[in-house]
Amino acid sequence: MNVKTILNAAALILGMVGIYFKAQHWAGADILMLAGFGLLLISAAAFTLRDNAEAGTPAALSYVMVASLVVFILAAVFRTLHWNGTELMGMLSGGLILILSLMLIFSKAPIVASRQYVTVLIISFTLLSAMLNLLARRPPQQVAATPAQEMTE
Template sequence: MKAQRILNGAALVFGLLGVYFKLNWWYGANALMLAGFGALLVSVLGFTARANAEAGTSDALNYVMIATLTVGILGVVFRVMHWPGYALLVVASDVLLLALAIMLIASRNRVVSHQFVTVLAIFFALVVALLTFASGQRSATPHARPVALEESWPEFD
């Protein structure tokens, strides 16, 4: 239980620091973001499936929940790092999210663990932070001078 909290806290702190560093074009942003999302992925794969099973989640729903979080985290990491294949991961994440929503609506047993809710909240907090900061992101050359639109014309007398 203590390891889960430390891992989730580290994921949130490193992920938010990475987003902030990326916004300011500081070195180490990618390493911090990889550490944050990596800690979140370890938390999902290491603790969430067991916590869901202990809470009484059905096996099929548990597998879809874990797969949705795993593919979603990998899709965001691939997108932020500009690695090829992110579009396929995002589409797979969307399909899994749709399947998860349908399964949760159709399920009579809607039991999820506190760990799943915590990891999901951290994941969405990091994604919202990325989207928020990306919308106000500076250009790659913040101190570039504007290009003059006028040309010097010869004078006619």
């Protein structure tokens, strides 16, 4: 097994275990999720550009692909952990994905992506869908009644 495979597998396992811990409200959930997403970011940043170049992806397209992937992962982390800057990361991620989509639509050359890019993309979407499922399961939080509402009750 190579380093990419180990990093990707560890990222998926730690991320899923962290999401499960968060669903159960157990201690250590945030640390596990950060470790999983951190490994995924390392895997994406360290190996994807080189692998895309070897696969024949044009350099500009490869940079936008990796940037959109990295910002997408960071936006998911910011959203899940309720950090400041969530909206900015979401807008930046959406903008990069829009640019990537336009580049793919108007590209004259055949589009080639490396196996590493596709693997990190699938792991990212798997973890994101698990997090969204977790957020959808949570009951809505109670909003405190205003004094006017308390008087009518």
